[in-house]
Amino acid sequence: MRMSRKNDIVLFVIMVSFWALNYPLVKFALNYVDSFTLLFYRILISLVGVLIIFNRKLRFNIRRNEIIPLFILSMLNVFIFMELWFIAETTISSSLSAILIYTYPVISTLLSIIFLKESYNRYVILGIILGFSGVIVIFFHGLISGLGIGVLIAFLGSVSWASGTIYYKKYLGGTERETTNFYQFAFAIVPALMVAGVFQPNITLFEPNLTFLIIVIIIGFPGTAIAYYAFLHLNREYRVSTISSFLFLVPALSVIFSIFLLNEIPSVYEIAGLLLVSIGIIFSAKGIKK
Structure with a gap:
């Protein structure tokens, strides 16, 4: 059932706030574990969170023709995207990581034109140019500061997430949001455990520090399970470009959180x-024609 516009605004505020907070929290978490272990626990707690919150709305008997699309979405939206983000944040600041990851709206707008056939005007082109100019400025600074690899990895994470968004809109828009949210974590949990096991091949993988657990619960429960539900819901109910036009708020807030935390x-x-x-996000999204 369609939510009210007021509820959608509340969902958006929750999503933006916790996604912005996630970046400094990830930096804290990486003081206790490696990036692969962090990914496993984030997915695990997110999966449990989805089960607790949306249990009555979940459809567990997914159709055969949904399995591969859900698996691909899981890899793009969760496993690859998050692991690249976490690896990047071991080498660059959380605020820089947030800025690079949130070139995602510019990339998704470009991909929505190519794959979803959304019409556009000159403002979109200007927005895309401005957005990628920002990346070039940051990448140039990264090269002279010795952070080029981290900058590149974070940007690739953004590409993966943008690809997942377009894939969801094109192939899974008719699948229930709750079910999609559950399976994108369910399909990612085994690969995440396998990779974490390779890099932490002993029982300490299952003996997490209490402080780390508190941090990762915040990241995984409101910061992922609830936030991703909001994200899928909003992208299903509105144009990709409409949601993207406001996502510049996430890196802006994340920079503020990183300064204080x-x-x-x-x-x-x-x-x-x-x-x-x-500015590129605003132009590229607002320039998409209705």
Whole structure:
């Protein structure tokens, strides 16, 4: 059943707030575990969270023709995207990671034109140029600062997430949001465990620090299970470009959270990149014709 516009706004605010908070929290979590173990626990807690919150709405007997699309979505939206993000954040600041990941709206707008045949005007082209100009500024700074690999990995994570969004809209838009949300974590849990086991091949994988558990519960429950439900719901009910136009709020908030929680002061290059990416997001999304 269609939610009210007011409820959609509340969902959007929750999604943006917790996604912005996730970046400094991931940096905290990486003080206790490696990126692969963090991914496993985030997916595990997110999966449990979805089961608790949406149990009555879940459809467990998925159709055969849904299995492969849900698996592909799981790899793009969860496993590949999140692992690239976590690896990147071991080498670059959380605020820089957030700025790069949130080139996603510019990339998804470009992909929506190509694969969803959304019409566009000159503002979209301008927005895409501005957005990628922001990436170039950040990447240039990363090269001269010795952070080029981390910057590239974070950007590739953004590409994976954008691809997953378009894939969901094109092939799984008719599947229930709750079911999609559950299976994107369910299909990712085994690969995540296998990879974590390779890099942490002993029982300590299952003996997490209490502080780490508290952090990852915040990341996994409201920051992933609920936030991803909101994300899937909003992308199903509205145009990809409509939702994308407001997502510049996530890196902007994340920079603020990182300043207060981690004492990370963004460089002039990072601020310039954030401004270019944010303006690019607004132009590229708003320029899509109705």
